[in-house]
Amino acid sequence: MNLESKLVWMxxxxxxxxxxVVPFLTPALHYGTAVFEGMRAYGTPQGPAIFRLKDHVxxxxxxxxxxxxxxxxxTEEQVIAGSKxxxxxxxxxxxxxxxxxxxxxxxxxxxxxxxxxGLGIAAWEWKGFVSPEAExxxxxxxxxxxxxxxPNVMMTKSKLAGNYGNSVLARTESARxxxxxxxxxxxxxxxxxxxxxxxxxxxxxxxxxxxxxxxLEGLTRDSVITIAxxxxxxxxxxxxxxxxxxxxxxxxxxxxxxxVLGIRELDFRPIGTGSRGPITAKLAEAFRxxxxxxxxxxxxxxxxxxxxxxx
Numbered sequence: 001m002n003l004e005s006k007l008v009w010m011x012x013x014x015x016x017x018x019x020x021v022v023p024f025l026t027p028a029l030h031y032g033t034a035v036f037e038g039m040r041a042y043g044t045p046q047g048p049a050i051f052r053l054k055d056h057v058x059x060x061x062x063x064x065x066x067x068x069x070x071x072x073x074x075t076e077e078q079v080i081a082g083s084k085x086x087x088x089x090x091x092x093x094x095x096x097x098x099x100x101x102x103x104x105x106x107x108x109x110x111x112x113x114x115x116x117x118g119l120g121i122a123a124w125e126w127k128g129f130v131s132p133e134a135e136x137x138x139x140x141x142x143x144x145x146x147x148x149x150x151p152n153v154m155m156t157k158s159k160l161a162g163n164y165g166n167s168v169l170a171r172t173e174s175a176r177x178x179x180x181x182x183x184x185x186x187x188x189x190x191x192x193x194x195x196x197x198x199x200x201x202x203x204x205x206x207x208x209x210x211x212x213x214x215x216l217e218g219l220t221r222d223s224v225i226t227i228a229x230x231x232x233x234x235x236x237x238x239x240x241x242x243x244x245x246x247x248x249x250x251x252x253x254x255x256x257x258x259x260v261l262g263i264r265e266l267d268f269r270p271i272g273t274g275s276r277g278p279i280t281a282k283l284a285e286a287f288r289x290x291x292x293x294x295x296x297x298x299x300x301x302x303x304x305x306x307x308x309x310x311x
Contacts, residue, residue: 004017005092005123008122009120022118032160034102035158036161037056037057037097039053042292044292057080079121092123094126094127102117102120103116104116129261134180135261141267143267147186148186167195182194186210191244193215197257202252209225220258224254252276252277262276262280
């Protein structure tokens with residue numbers, strides 16, 4: 001992964017990356033008072049396109065409102081245009097795009113009153129979340145000892161930067177134990193999600209996923225559910241217990257970074273045949289076609305970063 005790019009969009013204008021900096025006494029740096037989105041641009045026959053850009057930006061503004069940034073000096077349309085510009089002006093074809101609204105200045109107190117927000121949009125080249133072997137075979141995962149936030153402890157429907165300390169703890173523990181990913185339970189002990197992905201269970205050709213109440217409402221999750229139902233597969237949103245995961249025919253996670261990845265092993269127990277299952281593979285391949293412009297029915301999910309030239 002190459003984190004280098006030439007230009008970053010900062011507060012309405014593109015600036016060289018080395019000038020896209022904030023002072024040390026920036027409140028967001030100390031308290032995690034920022035909200036963000038993770039988006040992907042993909043190469044398509046008509047040039048690079050950001051997947052579900054408008055939906056991501058709408059969720060960014062929703063996250064800001066949930067957290068308490070009540071007045072922002074930018075519109076959704078400006079952030080959409082800025083996101084496209086970052087991809088286009090850096091010359092990227094396949095990249096990750098990160099818009100972030102943060103507490104930029106005002107004071108160092110623990111409240112948002114009197115805080116001035118800032119907004120940056122960066123992008124970097126993206127070549128893949130896991131190795132080709134892990135993608136083909138599936139991940140090894142564990143159930144984390146860390147519990148996902150209670151919805152009245154943190155605002156779990158907001159992509160709040162401070163929320164992700166929870167994910168970092170779980171993911172670091174998982175890596176130290178030799179696993180690829182961690183599955184987190186909610187405060188009641190029911191299954192929630194991965195550290196940065198939504199989770200799905202396949203059993204007897206039915207797909208199950210935890211209800212939206214206790215998880216981040218992922219846009220990749222929504223896309224995968226749409227694709228699955230278009231295939232005629234049944235998808236149920238309902239509570240899931242940890243032991244239900246162990247007896248699944250297939251497990252998979254999905255997210256902006258991960259796309260669609262199978263889980264072949266959980267807590268040292270093989271899942272199904274111990275490799276990525278057929279439904280997971282089918283959905284992963286269909287999702288990849290959708291994001292790269294290969295499925296006509298999903299073309300409205302793509303926002304092109306360059307002018308489309310008629311054939």
